[in-house]
Each structure stands twice: as structure tokens, then as C-alpha cells.
Amino acid sequence: MAALLSLSALALLGAGASAQTFQGTAQGGFPDCVNGPLSNNTVCDKSADPIARAKALVAAFTVAEKLNLTGNNSPGVPRLGLPVYQWWQEALHGVASSPGVTFNASGQFDSATSFPQPILMGAAFDDELIQSVAEVVSTEARAFNNYGRAGLDFWTPNINPYRDPRWGRGQETPGEDPYHLSSYVHALINGLQGGEDPEIRKITATCKHFAGYDIESWNGNLRYQNDVQISQRDLVEYYLPSFRSCARDSNVGAFMCTYSALNGVPTCADPWLLNDVLREHWNWTNEEQWVTSDCDSIQNIFLPHNFSDTRQGAAAAALNAGTDLDCGTYYQHHLPLAYSEGLINQTTVDQSLVRLYTSLVRTGYFDGPNAMYRNLTWSDVGTTHAQQLALKAAEEGITLLKNDGLLPLSITNGTKIAVIGSWANATQQMQGNYYGVPTYLHSPLYAAQQTGAQVFYAGGPGGQGDPTTDHWLPVWTAAEKADIILYVGGLDISVEAEGMDRETINWTGAQVDIIGELAMYGKPMVLAQMGDQLDNTPFVNNPNISAILWGGYPGQDGGVALLNIITGKVAPAGRLPVTQYPAHYISDIPMTDMTLRPNETTGSPGRTYKWYNGTAVFEFGYGMHYTKFTADISPLSKSSYDIASLLSGCTESYKDRCAFENIAVNVHNTGNITSDYSALGFIAGQFGPSPYPKKSLVNYQRLHSIAGGASQTATLNLTLGSLARIDDHGNTYLYPGDYALMIDTMPELTMVNFTLTGNPACLDEWPQPPSGGPTIPPSDYFYGGYGSRGEFPVIAASEELAPGA
Ligand SMILES: O=[N+]([O-])c1ccc(O[C@@H]2O[C@@H](CO)[C@H](O)[C@H]2O)cc1
Numbered sequence: 001m002a003a004l005l006s007l008s009a010l011a012l013l014g015a016g017a018s019a020q021t022f023q024g025t026a027q028g029g030f031p032d033c034v035n036g037p038l039s040n041n042t043v044c045d046k047s048a049d050p051i052a053r054a055k056a057l058v059a060a061f062t063v064a065e066k067l068n069l070t071g072n073n074s075p076g077v078p079r080l081g082l083p084v085y086q087w088w089q090e091a092l093h094g095v096a097s098s099p100g101v102t103f104n105a106s107g108q109f110d111s112a113t114s115f116p117q118p119i120l121m122g123a124a125f126d127d128e129l130i131q132s133v134a135e136v137v138s139t140e141a142r143a144f145n146n147y148g149r150a151g152l153d154f155w156t157p158n159i160n161p162y163r164d165p166r167w168g169r170g171q172e173t174p175g176e177d178p179y180h181l182s183s184y185v186h187a188l189i190n191g192l193q194g195g196e197d198p199e200i201r202k203i204t205a206t207c208k209h210f211a212g213y214d215i216e217s218w219n220g221n222l223r224y225q226n227d228v229q230i231s232q233r234d235l236v237e238y239y240l241p242s243f244r245s246c247a248r249d250s251n252v253g254a255f256m257c258t259y260s261a262l263n264g265v266p267t268c269a270d271p272w273l274l275n276d277v278l279r280e281h282w283n284w285t286n287e288e289q290w291v292t293s294d295c296d297s298i299q300n301i302f303l304p305h306n307f308s309d310t311r312q313g314a315a316a317a318a319l320n321a322g323t324d325l326d327c328g329t330y331y332q333h334h335l336p337l338a339y340s341e342g343l344i345n346q347t348t349v350d351q352s353l354v355r356l357y358t359s360l361v362r363t364g365y366f367d368g369p370n371a372m373y374r375n376l377t378w379s380d381v382g383t384t385h386a387q388q389l390a391l392k393a394a395e396e397g398i399t400l401l402k403n404d405g406l407l408p409l410s411i412t413n414g415t416k417i418a419v420i421g422s423w424a425n426a427t428q429q430m431q432g433n434y435y436g437v438p439t440y441l442h443s444p445l446y447a448a449q450q451t452g453a454q455v456f457y458a459g460g461p462g463g464q465g466d467p468t469t470d471h472w473l474p475v476w477t478a479a480e481k482a483d484i485i486l487y488v489g490g491l492d493i494s495v496e497a498e499g500m501d502r503e504t505i506n507w508t509g510a511q512v513d514i515i516g517e518l519a520m521y522g523k524p525m526v527l528a529q530m531g532d533q534l535d536n537t538p539f540v541n542n543p544n545i546s547a548i549l550w551g552g553y554p555g556q557d558g559g560v561a562l563l564n565i566i567t568g569k570v571a572p573a574g575r576l577p578v579t580q581y582p583a584h585y586i587s588d589i590p591m592t593d594m595t596l597r598p599n600e601t602t603g604s605p606g607r608t609y610k611w612y613n614g615t616a617v618f619e620f621g622y623g624m625h626y627t628k629f630t631a632d633i634s635p636l637s638k639s640s641y642d643i644a645s646l647l648s649g650c651t652e653s654y655k656d657r658c659a660f661e662n663i664a665v666n667v668h669n670t671g672n673i674t675s676d677y678s679a680l681g682f683i684a685g686q687f688g689p690s691p692y693p694k695k696s697l698v699n700y701q702r703l704h705s706i707a708g709g710a711s712q713t714a715t716l717n718l719t720l721g722s723l724a725r726i727d728d729h730g731n732t733y734l735y736p737g738d739y740a741l742m743i744d745t746m747p748e749l750t751m752v753n754f755t756l757t758g759n760p761a762c763l764d765e766w767p768q769p770p771s772g773g774p775t776i777p778p779s780d781y782f783y784g785g786y787g788s789r790g791e792f793p794v795i796a797a798s799e800e801l802a803p804g805a
Pocket residue numbers: 004005006007008009010012090155208294295498788789
């Protein structure tokens with residue numbers, strides 16, 4: 001495990017190793033259900049119920065075999081012809097290097113399509129696009145699986161909301177809004193798994209990290225030891241909706257708990273979270289779906305959380321709480337002792353294994369070579385359709401933040417353009433983290449050269465923190481020769497990544513200086529800001545910088561997407577999926593403050609567009625177009641609604657799903673450039689417990705190719721859940737009051753008003769956590785080292801950490 005993990009860590013985290021250096025564990029192929037020892041076991045009977053099939057398989061294992069099958073690196077059961085199996089695959093934005101995925105050095109299966117990071121795909125506000133992307137990812141995953149190059153379980157998506165701009169893994173998420181995440185993830189899971197209840201599950205997706213995980217390493221607070229304090233209201237309102245969407249509304253196959261503790265309990269050992277909330281309240285059925293730990297987080301229950309006195313106690317606490325699989329070796333190592341000490345029983349072990357193997361049964365793993373998806377081959381990887389979709393996904397997400405009219409830029413053969421900056425010739429950078437080997441990487445420089453323009457290139461500053469001016473001379477040479485300056489820079493995964501939160505949300509000094517000096521040439525200048533959000537104030541205010549685009553991590557065709565937008569081949573219609581805060585924001589609130597609302601006592605200005613009470617540089621949802629749009633909202637059926645009547649017409653088992661109104665938003669392109677437009681609908685109003693959110697996203701739809709002078713209609717389906725707010729206990733209520741439904745076409749705001757009358761009505765009663773539960777004792781030691789992870793220097797530990805002691 002140790003050697004395996006250290007290799008995979010490099011590739012996963014992007015810590016300087018090329019993806020090609022990674023070699024995953026060979027998968028053991030498929031069980032032989034015709035001639036193998038299992039052929040007479042019900043698990044091989046395709047006509048039997050999947051749970052019955054898994055139960056029959058588990059019944060054939062000895063206790064020792066069962067305990068051996070509880071780690072991600074599963075040895076299988078040779079005696080029964082059950083092959084070795086690696087449960088850990090990644091596919092955040094394409095099949096990615098990870099323990100179960102093996103890319104070939106060359107030839108077939110040497111690459112997979114690399115889509116943009118979710119943060120850029122989130123900016124598209126286009127769920128159909130997301131589902132299409134996910135369908136390609138799962139097709140490629142299945143093709144890899146058919147040739148022994150991947151398993152069938154993928155530990156994606158990361159759907160923790162992007163709460164704080166410093167978070168190193170915010171790029172892995174679609175953004176900061178819980179409704180947006182919920183809707184996005186529903187489309188994504190459908191595409192990955194092959195529908196909500198497919199006959200054969202295409203691959204098993206895993207919603208992670210459940211829950212409240214969004215700090216890597218800030219001010220000495222490490223993800224392995226954090227105990228995040230979150231109120232029930234904030235949990236239900238902000239941190240959990242995307243997970244509810246996964247479990248209750250999308251039938252995702254797997255979940256992953258976190259390294260951190262939530263309100264005193266490490267999440268992987270929290271029966272309230274994993275059982276009462278996830279399995280009971282969200283009806284995530286008990287025998288079919290499974291929870292994995294984060295990688296080595298079971299060990300963290302013991303150290304540094306100190307939640308259990310013994311190692312076997314930590315393993316038992318996790319298994320008994322409902323963590324079915326250990327990403328690591330802690331279960332395999334310590335469950336035998338837990339078992340002999342009576343800390344766990346066989347029923348619990350069986351239940352976890354039944355969940356795991358039912359999931360594999362559902363993917364057709366035991367169904368032989370004629371099973372669905374087994375015909376997919378290398379010719380289904382990196383297809384023309386996949387390539388076009390990767391380009392489209394990047395184009396749809398790229399967001400126009402400033403334009404004095406320079407864009408779209410007309411580039412002809414004679415145009416002289418300087419392409420400058422640390423991203424100008426970006427290749428690997430365009431993928432962000434959790435990458436694989438892409439079909440190709442088309443940099444901005446490459447794309448500029450394809451336009452026929454005369455291109456002058458300079459890389460600009462060295463690394464993110466490079467204080468020297470060593471690399472600057474070519475910058476001035478390029479700028480002097482050119483008629484137009486394109487600077488492509490920003491962040492990369494050397495400063496925002498897994499294990500690494502940002503220390504500033506300013507542009508790094510060298511870049512600010514270079515961009516400022518380039519602007520002084522007074523030539524038409526475009527700035528493309530890559531990576532996550534930075535405070536763009538100096539460039540917004542600089543009249544010599546004509547246009548600013550945000551391009552995130554745009555994937556394999558990021559450069560072409562950028563140039564297509566700049567030249568007007570495609571019109572931009574992305575909208576920011578996160579708030580762009582002023583740089584001082586990070587001094588206004590510690591990252592560890594998990595609260596959302598402004599607070600006079602703590603000085604918190606609040607978080608996200610819902611509650612931030614300062615002036616954002618650019619708000620969530622901001623995004624300009626090359627044309628002008630107006631919108632009007634068709635009248636609602638009533639101006640006032642009685643709460644009791646709304647509920648009496650509601651027959652859904654989950655009342656938040658009941659329909660309220662289907663809102664028609666008529667969008668008019670009043671300019672003359674054909675463009676997409678994403679209609680974002682928000683609800684605002686002073687009702688329910690204060691302080692109120694300023695507004696809340698309740699639905700969105702992307703309209704495509706609206707010609708100049710033409711109109712299209714977006715249909716935003718609102719539910720009772722769209723109108724609900726959460727009380728202090730986490731209960732979901734409809735409240736009487738004045739409501740406004742808003743569509744923001746910038747600068748205009750189109751609005752319709754209505755009221756709800758009557759008494760508040762509960763839509764969802766929240767299962768309260770047990771009171772007086774364990775809290776973490778103050779830690780008197782620093783936890784610093786871990787053999788297989790090796791991410792941190794060993795400082796001191798009150799106990800030696802070797803497993804199995
Ligand atoms: O030791 N390693 O190789 C290693 C690599 C990645 C890693 O990160 C964790 O593993 C990912 C599993 O999907 C989770 O999203 C992330 O929190 C944790 C450990």
C-alpha cells in the first residue's frame with residue numbers, strides 16, 4: 001500500500017510528477033461465472049435479485065476472508081475465483097490517474113478525454129452539458145475497465161460547496177451555491193451511472209466528502225485533524241443539499257466520509273451522519289449502497305482525532321457507524337482484533353460486504369462478456385464527439401468579466417499578437433488537479449498560432465511566487481512587436497491544490513507588476529485570468545486593459561476555447577459560479593469560521609453571494625455577453641398563495657419536491673450577435689428566521705444560440721423547496737411573507753412579486769443529532785507524519801504510528 005499510495009499521491013495531487021509516471025494496480029479481470037468456482041453460486045445467476053446475489057457471495061466467505069475484503073485494495077478470494085479488485089478510481093473531469101487506473105505508455109489506452117475542471121463547467125450553468133460530459137467519462141471508464149485498466153467504482157464527484165475562496169480544492173467543485181451543486185450533481189450522476197435506476201449501472205459514482213470538509217491546511221489547521229463546528233441550520237441550508245441530491249434524488253451508488261470531524265465526531269465514525277441522516281432520513285437504501293472512508297481517514301479517527309483509545313476501536317467505530325470500506329489498510333489490519341474483542345460482529349461486516357458486492361453486481365461485474373457496456377473498446381475513447389464536447393464545455397464556461405468593446409477581436413493573417421504570461425503556453429496546467437493523460441493539450445499559444453496571426457510569445461514571470469525579474473525581457477520584446485497584447489495568467493496547482501489552501505487571493509506580485517507595465521504600452525489588451533478567483537480590482541480599474549476573461553482550468557482544449565471566445569467564433573455566456581471577493585476578505589474572516597451569515601460579534605462579513613455584506617469585485621452569477629439581453633417573466637397564476645392549500649395539493653413523499661409554479665422566462669437578444677444565455681432565477685424576501693439571505697438561486701437554464709433580434713423561453717420549475725427556509729433546528733419550513741422572483745440580465749433586474757399567507761408549515765423535520773456526544777479533547781500533540789502519505793514533515797507524535805502494533 002505504501003509504495004502504491006506514494007506514487008498515486010504524486011499523480012493525484014499534481015505534485016510535480018507527470019501523470020505518465022503513475023502505474024495503477026492491475027485489476028484482476030472479471031469472475032469466471034461459467035467454469036469458475038462461483039459458477040454455481042447465486043451471485044452468478046443473472047436472473048436473481050442483486051441483493052440476493054451479493055448475499056450468496058458473502059455467505060461463501062470465511063470470517064478471515066471477509067475482513068480481508070474491507071480495504072480499497074481488495075485481494076479477492078482466490079479459493080472462490082473472486083479476482084483482486086481495486087475500488088479506488090478517480091474521474092473528476094475525465095478518467096484520471098489513480099490507484100485503479102492504468103494508462104498505457106503508448107498505443108491503445110494511453111489517454112482519455114480531459115474536460116475542464118468542475119469549477120469552469122459549473123460556470124456554464126448547463127445541466128445537459130454536464131450530463132453529456134459525464135456520459136463520455138463513463139463510456140471511457142467502461143472501455144478502460146473492459147481491458148483491465150480500471151475498476152468500476154469512481155470516487156467522484158467532489159461536491160462540498162466552495163465556501164471560502166482560499167480552499168485549494170474549490171476548483172474540483174461546481175461552485176458556492178447549494179442549489180446549483182444539487183442540480184449539477186444530479187445531471188452528473190445520471191451521466192456517470194447511466195440513469196437514476198439503470199438496468200446495469202454504467203459505473204458507480206461516489207459523492208464526497210460527507211460532510212463539512214473544505215479546509216486543507218490553513219494556519220496550522222490540517223484536514224486530518226480539523227473539528228468543524230457547523231450549526232444544524234447551516235448544515236441543512238448550505239453544507240448538505242448537494243449530498244441530499246446525491247443520495248435521495250439521484251440514487252448515487254457510494255459516498256465518502258471525510259478526514260475531519262463534524263461537531264466533535266469524525267464523520268467516518270458518526271452514526272448520526274451516516275445512518276440517521278444519510279440512510280434513514282434520505283432513504284439511501286441499506287443493502288445496496290456503500291460508504292468509503294477518505295484515504296486513511298479511519299486511521300485518523302485514532303490519531304490525530306484521538307476519538308478512540310485503540311486502533312481496533314477506531315476501526316470498529318467506523319464500521320459500526322456505517323463506513324463500509326476503508327481506503328487504506330486500517331480495517332484489514334485492525335478489524336481482526338476488533339472482531340475477537342467483540343467490538344464488531346459478523347452481521348455488521350456482512351452488511352458492509354453485501355452493500356459493496358450488490359454495487360458490483362449492479363455494474364454487471366458477474367454477468368460475463370455479453371453484459372451491457374462490455375463491447376466498449378479503445379475506439380470509444382477520445383472520439384470526435386468527446387473532443388468536441390471537451391472544447392464546448394470550456395467555451396461554455398469561460399466568463400467575460402470586462403469588455404470596453406474590444407472583444408470580439410478581429411484577427412486576420414496580418415494581425416500581430418503578443419501572447420504572454422505563465423499560462424500562455426500552458427499544457428498540464430489546464431487540467432488542474434485529478435488529471436489523467438489527455439488526448440492532447442492545446443495551449444493558448446497553439447490556438448493563437450492556428451488563427452493565422454503573427455504571434456509573439458513570452459512566458460512572463462517564473463513560478464507563482466517568483467520574485468525575480470529574470471524572465472521579463474522577452475515580455476517587453478513581444479509586447480513591443482505586437483499590435484494586440486493577450487496576457488494569460490493567474491493561479492495554478494502549485495498554490496491551490498489538495499493539501500494546500502491559498503494564502504492570498506491577490507494576484508502574485510510579479511504578475512500584477514508585469515500586467516500593469518504591459519498596460520502602459522496603451523495597446524489593445526486582453527487579460528485572461530486562469531485558475532480560481534483572484535481580486536481583479538487593479539485590472540478592472542485600469543482603462544488600458546480592455547477586456548478580462550475568466551478561464552478556470554479549461555482542460556485539453558482550453559487554449560482553443562479561449563481564442564474562439566476572444567475572436568468571437570463563439571460568444572461568451574459563462575457566469576461566475578463563485579463570488580470574486582476583494583483581497584481583504586481573507587483578513588475579514590478566518591477560514592475555520594464555518595458560519596455563513598454576517599456577525600457583528602465576530603466581525604464576519606458573511607459568506608457567498610447569499611450573505612456577504614461587503615462589495616464583491618464580481619458577484620456570483622456575473623458574466624457579460626457580446627450582445628445585449630433583456631428578459632421578462634410571464635405572470636404567475638396568482639399573486640398570493642395560501643400555504644395550507646399549497647401543501648394539500650402536494651402528494652410527493654418529500655414535500656420540498658412538490659411543484660409550485662413553472663416560471664416562463666422570455667429572453668430577448670436585442671443585439672446582433674448570436675449567443676447563448678443562462679437564465680438564473682433567484683428568490684428574495686424577508687420571511688422566516690433572520691438574518692435572511694440576500695437572494696437564493698432556485699433554478700437555472702441555459703438557452704442556446706439565440707440569434708440577434710430573436711427570443712427564447714427558459715422554463716424554471718419552482719418547487720415548494722424553492723420557497724422554503726430553515727429554522728434553528730434544521731427543520732425546513734414554508735413561511736408566510738412577501739417573495740420576489742428575480743432574473744438578472746445585468747444591469748437590469750426583472751422581478752415578479754407574490755405573497756404566501758397562512759401559518760408556517762414544516763416540509764421536512766430534521767433528525768436531531770444526539771446531544772452531549774463526544775467532543776475532541778484539546779490536542780496536546782502535533783500530528784505530522786504518515787508513512788504512505790508522506791505529505792507532511794514529522795513533527796512529533798505522542799504515539800508511534802506503525803500499523804499493527
Ligand atoms: O496517499 N495518497 O496517495 C493519497 C492521495 C490522495 C488523497 O486524497 C484523498 O483521496 C481522494 C479519494 O477520492 C479524496 O478526495 C482525497 O481527499 C489522499 C491520500
